[in-house]
Amino acid sequence: MTLDPDQLGQSKADLAETLRTLRRRAGLSGVRLAQRCNMSQSKISKIETGKTVPTLVDVERILRALDAPAGLIAEVGALTRIANTEWQDFRSMRRKGLEKKQSELADLERMSAEFRFFLPTIITSLLSTPEYIRATLANVPGDHSQAISRKLDRQSVLYDASKRFTFLLTEQAVRWPLLPRPAMAMQIDRLVSVSRLPSVRLGVLPLAGHVPLTPLNVFTVYDRSLATVETSTGVMVLKDARDVESYLAEFSSYEAHALWGDAARIRLEEWAQLFR
Known part of the structure; x- marks a missing residue:
């Protein structure tokens, strides 16, 4: 993964939007996704609005709950590491x-x-x-x-x-x-x-x-x-x-x-x- 310093600020917003879009495409509410991930609904909401930057483990739990393919998990995982930098x-x-x-x-x-x-x-x-x-x-x-x-x-x-x-x-x-x-x-x-x-x-x-x-x-x-x-x-x-x-x-x-x-x-x- 190439780290471009210009990406670091935008990556947090990109990650929040990506996770929110994936949940909607899967047809799940925030409450239902939270249940699948064993997270609180408020945490899911904060992640999707960019108020909280999730860890790589959090994102993997969310993507598994959304049945995301391996390629997408790797792509979003890379974005998560940038967001945490x-x-x-x-x-x-x-x-x-x-x-x-x-x-x-x-x-x-x-x-x-x-x-x-x-x-x-x-x-x-x-x-x-x-x-x-x-x-x-x-x-x-x-x-x-x-x-x-x-x-x-x-x-x-x-x-x-x-x-x-x-x-x-x-x-x-x-x-x-x-x-x-x-x-x-x-x-x-x-x-x-x-x-x-x-x-x-x-x-x-x-x-x-x-x-x-x-x-x-x-x-x-x-x-x-x-x-x-x-x-x-x-x-x-x-x-x-x-x-x-x-x-x-x-x-x-x-x-x-x-x-x-x-x-x-x-x-x-x-x-x-x-x-x-």
Whole structure:
């Protein structure tokens, strides 16, 4: 399936209209379809009016109840996955103000309890020193003082005992020389410090050894309900359960090859020493 960002807004309306049309063609009322699907009639109504975006499982239940052919199920399933995907391009974020994106992330972190961060290229702002955060925005035009301040404010969530964070960084992400050498050493020291927080589990993937996997993107999974995938031009927000499970499985595969706890801290301290 090719993902065209221009489709993402329209796809929700298209999906609602498609499901409504298929029900009518089958000669079923909303009440009768709800009974066949074991859903509430109000849920069917919200799906058909676009007020609720159904999951892929919901859509498959509806299509089976309508005796839809396999080809149609696949076609509508593809539309459902697009409808459950949100595209946030960086240019739009910059126009609106990067501090607004930080507020959105803070809200998401407030509502979630378990987090998994896979960081193959860069250190997330939750783990960053102020110098590192400033360096990540150095090539972005404008005054980002508010965005930097909010990035630093968000770090307080790491001290919330009700939450659990798992950070997995590659050696490349840790050692990429974004800052002068003394500042890079301080940044790595911060990783060691944060790794000792009760709410944090931090692992590293050294370049030495054999890792038969091919990471492509930075991604984060919030609980088991949402995943964000970062590219060089924007962020995809995935809400379909199967997409989220796919990223959870990928994260688990990387976990098995990583160093954790004291072993991770020893390796981080070695890398920090190389910058001193």
